[in-house]
Amino acid sequence: MKNRLIHLALVALLSLSAATAQQADTAKSLGDTTKAAVKEKRPLRTDAAMEKWRDNRFGVFVHWGIFSMPGGVVDGKVVPGAAEWIWTSFANKGKKAEYEAQAKTFNPTEYDPKAWARLFKEAGARYVVFVTKHHDGFCLWDSKLTDYDAAGSAYGKDLIKPLVDACRAEGIDIGLYYSIIDWHHPGYTAKELKTEEQKAAFRTYMDYMKGQLKELLTEFGDVKVLWFDGRWDASYKQNPQYGIEVEDWCRSIKKDIIINDRVRAYDSFSDYDASYERRLPDPKQVLDLDWEACMTMPERTWGYHSQPDGAGWKTPRKIIGQLAECSSRGGNFLLNVGPTPQGTIRSEEQDRLKAVGAWMKNHSNAIVGTRPANLELSPKTRETGDGIFATRTGDTLHLVVTRWPDTDRIFLPGLDRKIVSATLRAPEGAVKLKNGVETDDKGVSKVFLEGLPLTLPGCEPAAVIDVQLEPAAK
Ligand code: JFZ
Numbered sequence: 001m002k003n004r005l006i007h008l009a010l011v012a013l014l015s016l017s018a019a020t021a022q023q024a025d026t027a028k029s030l031g032d033t034t035k036a037a038v039k040e041k042r043p044l045r046t047d048a049a050m051e052k053w054r055d056n057r058f059g060v061f062v063h064w065g066i067f068s069m070p071g072g073v074v075d076g077k078v079v080p081g082a083a084e085w086i087w088t089s090f091a092n093k094g095k096k097a098e099y100e101a102q103a104k105t106f107n108p109t110e111y112d113p114k115a116w117a118r119l120f121k122e123a124g125a126r127y128v129v130f131v132t133k134h135h136d137g138f139c140l141w142d143s144k145l146t147d148y149d150a151a152g153s154a155y156g157k158d159l160i161k162p163l164v165d166a167c168r169a170e171g172i173d174i175g176l177y178y179s180i181i182d183w184h185h186p187g188y189t190a191k192e193l194k195t196e197e198q199k200a201a202f203r204t205y206m207d208y209m210k211g212q213l214k215e216l217l218t219e220f221g222d223v224k225v226l227w228f229d230g231r232w233d234a235s236y237k238q239n240p241q242y243g244i245e246v247e248d249w250c251r252s253i254k255k256d257i258i259i260n261d262r263v264r265a266y267d268s269f270s271d272y273d274a275s276y277e278r279r280l281p282d283p284k285q286v287l288d289l290d291w292e293a294c295m296t297m298p299e300r301t302w303g304y305h306s307q308p309d310g311a312g313w314k315t316p317r318k319i320i321g322q323l324a325e326c327s328s329r330g331g332n333f334l335l336n337v338g339p340t341p342q343g344t345i346r347s348e349e350q351d352r353l354k355a356v357g358a359w360m361k362n363h364s365n366a367i368v369g370t371r372p373a374n375l376e377l378s379p380k381t382r383e384t385g386d387g388i389f390a391t392r393t394g395d396t397l398h399l400v401v402t403r404w405p406d407t408d409r410i411f412l413p414g415l416d417r418k419i420v421s422a423t424l425r426a427p428e429g430a431v432k433l434k435n436g437v438e439t440d441d442k443g444v445s446k447v448f449l450e451g452l453p454l455t456l457p458g459c460e461p462a463a464v465i466d467v468q469l470e471p472a473a474k
Contacts, residue, residue, distance in 0.1 A: 040268050041289060049224065049256040050271065054290065055369045056126035056173060057327050058360070060353070061294055061336040062116075063131050063302040064159075066102040066138045069341040071306035083338065084303030087136045087183055100148070100184065103138055107154035111343025117166035119345060123353035124360025126368060128167050129175035129227045129334060132160055132216060134303075137184025141219075145211050148184055164220045175225030176216050180209070180246075180263075181233055190233040202235060206242060210249050217253045226250055227274070228263040237265040260292070272332075280325055283380040292332040295322060297352055304338040304346070313348050316355035317402055317461035321385025323356070323367060324400035324462065328389035330372040355461065362427065363464045366391055366398035373397050375414050397467040404456040404463070410449045412467075420468040422449050426457035433465065 044050075063084050072083040079089050090099035120128055133139045139149035141160040146152075150159045164174050182188040187205035189198050217223055228246075236242055243264030250257055260274035261267075269289055276293035278300070296302055297319070299310025319335060326333040335356075337349045345353075360367065370391035377399070378387025388410060389400045399410065424431040431453060439445045449465065456463055 042269065042271075044290060045258075045271060047256055049258060050290070052173070053127070053224065053258050053272075053332070054330075054371075057332050057367050057370065058125050058323055059127040059129060059173075059175065059292075059332060059334040060120045060123060060125040061129045061177075061302070061334045062339065063134070063304075063336060064339045065131060065134050065136065065140060065303070066099075066106050066153075066341075067134060067136055068304040068339065069102045069106065071304055071341070072301065072308070073306060078307050080309035081300055082303065083301045083305035083308075084131075084134055084136075086303075091183070099136070103148055103153050105154050106150075106341065108159070108339075108341060108343030109155075111155075111159065111339075113159075113163040113166040116163060116339075116345065117170045117172065119350060119353055120167060120172055121170040123335075123357040124364055124368075125172060125335075127173035127175055127224065129177050129225060130160060130163060131177045131179075133179055133182070133212070134177075135179045135181040135183055135230055137179075137182040137188075139212070141215070143212055143215055145208055145215070146185075161220060164223075168221065173224045174220065174222070175227050175258075176220070176223055177227040177229060178209075178213065178216065179230045180228060180236060180243075181230030182209075189235050192234040192238045202239075206245070209246060213246070213250055214253055217250060217257065223254070223257065225258045225260070226263075227260050231262050231265050240265045243268075276331070280322060280384040281329065281331070283378075283382070287329055287331065290332075291330070292334055293322070293326050294334040294336060295319070296336050297349060302336050302338055304340050313352065315461070316352055316359065318385050319352060319356055320359055320400070320462045321387070321389070321402035323385075324389040324391070324402065325385050325387075327367050327370055327391045328372055328400070359461055362425065363400070363462075365393065366400050366464045366466075369393060370398060375412060377410070377412065378403075395469045395471050397469060399465040399467065401456070401463040401465065402461070405452060408450060408452045410452065410465070412447045412449070415447045415469075417472060418470040419447065419449075420470055422465055422467045424453070424457065424463060424465050426453075426463065427460060428458055431457070 067084040067086055070086050072079050072086060074086065074089045079086060087099050090096060132141055137148060139146055142151035142158040143149045151157055167174060185205050185208060187201040189202060193199045193202055231243065247259060247263045250259060259270045260272060261269045262274060263270055272290035272292055274292050276291060278296055280293050281287055297314050298308035301308050323333040337345055339345050370393050373390035373392040375390040377390055386403050391398045419435045422433040422435055424433055434450045435448065436450055437445050437447050
């Protein structure tokens with residue numbers, strides 16, 4: 001427990017520390033040849049695969065594995081925090097073998113991949129990211145390189161392929177999560193590699209990883225995203241060339257694969273920055289690269305926890321607000337579920353996915369396929385997901401309103417184009433809004449929409465106003 005807290009604190013510290021400090025630190029430990037790669041912020045990709053990734057905007061993350069079995073409880077005691085880290089509680093009690101033995105009894109008999117796929121589709125998700133191997137090393141597919149996998153469990157067969165097929169059949173793009181950290185593989189060491197034996201052993205692990213990544217990239221059809229994680233151990237950081245090798249390997253197998261920033265030991269953003277974890281980027285931050293925020297529904301845990309700690313389950317309004325905020329800033333939003341060991345998705349998660357989906361059914365055009373409108377309509381000091389968030393498609397602005405304004409006007413500072421029309425798309429029918437311009441004492445004119453209904457229409461968690469603009473001057 002203590003170890004885990006220290007670890008989580010370290011991870012948090014790391015991610016919070018300024019990029020420059022990290023780079024300075026990195027430069028110290030790297031030779032000149034790799035320094036350039038470390039600082040590399042690549043030009044934005046313009047290929048079709050990356051454009052599609054941007055268009056998708058909303059994904060579902062699935063954290064599932066034998067870590068789901070204890071449900072956050074060890075020896076009758078509830079362990080707060082991330083349930084997918086429960087291995088550390090077992091290990092600290094000298095019960096690593098007991099943890100791993102769960103692989104033999106893992107038997108999600110209620111698993112219905114088609115039902116999951118339908119649910120994700122109903123939620124309005126355009127892509128998914130499945131954990132195929134988390135830090136505990138258990139593999140959810142049938143890997144030829146280990147028996148510590150779904151095929152070697154009581155269930156006895158691959159869990160990933162049927163899900164990949166079912167989601168693809170629903171038109172959902174596929175992403176696979178793969179942990180670099182591996183607490184099971186005998187060659188993996190977390191600490192700095194000192195002896196020749198350790199180095200040789202880690203080499204066997206590198207080859208194992210590459211073999212598994214080849215399986216993932218060749219046996220599951222068109223995989224769009226590889227989502228790496230767990231690059232912070234000393235062994236991996238001591239050898240930054242490992243991350244470069246892994247990344248190059250994946251690209252050599254699939255040229256247009258989209259890879260997140262967590263593949264290399266240090267700050268290469270790879271194709272996009274996935275460091276926004278259970279948080280959204282600071283409103284003051286300039287975001288000039290592709291990025292994605294991943295989010296839990298309860299406060300902390302990714303894997304199934306029978307009693308998640310924290311402030312409770314996020315409301316659909318909060319989730320939709322966060323999704324809209326990400327879209328308005330050019331980022332994707334990856335919303336997590338942690339299925340039960342039986343293979344079901346708990347009602348707390350289903351209800352929220354369906355509520356988001358009910359909203360997406362009417363309003364996905366404010367999210368999917370949009371680009372940021374670059375309008376700041378909410379205070380920078382707001383809570384995430386709370387306010388008015390502007391996306392655009394062509395000459396149409398979409399304003400997603402999760403906090404109903406205090407007056408009947410919405411000002412659009414920074415808008416330099418004329419408004420043709422503005423429509424509130426309410427479930428009980430469209431409402432035309434008027435617009436006007438007000439010039440203040442300093443001669444600055446401010447465009448506004450006017451005539452908002454008295455309250456947020458219907459019972460919707462968020463309203464959407466479409467604003468048709470005059471075409472931009474050529
Ligand atoms: C990692 C995992 O340890 C966790 O179990 C989960 O899978 C999550 C999606 O990813 O946790 C992290 C990784 C990176 C940061 C924080 C937690 N970070 O950069 O702040």
